Amino acid sequence: MNFTVFSTDIYEEARIKLxxxxxxxxxxxxxxxxxxxxxxxxxxxKLPNQGKxxxxxxxxxxxxxxxxxxxxxxxxxxxxxxxxxxxxWAKTKNLKRNNFTGKIQLYSSAVDILKQEKQVVQxxxxxx
Numbered sequence: 001m002n003f004t005v006f007s008t009d010i011y012e013e014a015r016i017k018l019x020x021x022x023x024x025x026x027x028x029x030x031x032x033x034x035x036x037x038x039x040x041x042x043x044x045x046k047l048p049n050q051g052k053x054x055x056x057x058x059x060x061x062x063x064x065x066x067x068x069x070x071x072x073x074x075x076x077x078x079x080x081x082x083x084x085x086x087x088x089w090a091k092t093k094n095l096k097r098n099n100f101t102g103k104i105q106l107y108s109s110a111v112d113i114l115k116q117e118k119q120v121v122q123x124x125x126x127x128x
Contacts, residue, residue: 004073005034010106011065011076018081022063026079029059047087053095056087068095070104077106 015023033044043058044067057065059079064086066078075095080086092109 002072003037005030005076006073007076008106011078014079018063018079022060022081026059026063026065029057030065030076033057047090054090054093056090058083066090066093068093068106070095070097073104075104075106 015026018026029043032039037044045056045058046052047054047056047066053069054077055067055069057067059065062083063081064079064083065076066086066089068075068077077093077095078086078089080089094107094109095104096107097103098105
């Protein structure tokens with residue numbers, strides 16, 4: 001099986017929040033999966049209700065890596081040390097080609113965007 005794996009900024013930001021031991025474990029499991037993606041089907045699975053291209057790679061009992069697939073390429077999207085939170089992050093995501101730019105883009109559902117907007121704190125306006 002021949003494919004390319006790309007790392008994303010979102011993934012890298014999440015990965016560096018892991019402790020150094022877990023960072024190495026994540027990198028080792030990704031390398032194992034890349035060398036033989038069909039070796040352990042239980043570790044790499046499509047997430048239910050996620051369309052056809054969002055997957056989870058089981059790194060340990062708690063660590064997951066969320067991976068998106070578009071055509072024959074894979075994109076490392078996110079990782080975390082709490083598998084429930086990591087899989088929850090993925091529930092509102094979809095990977096598709098942007099019709100305007102032609103580039104592959106990660107989209108969030110409207111529900112996810114509304115939740116983020118509620119968390120935004122507005123800065124006070126300075127009096128003139």
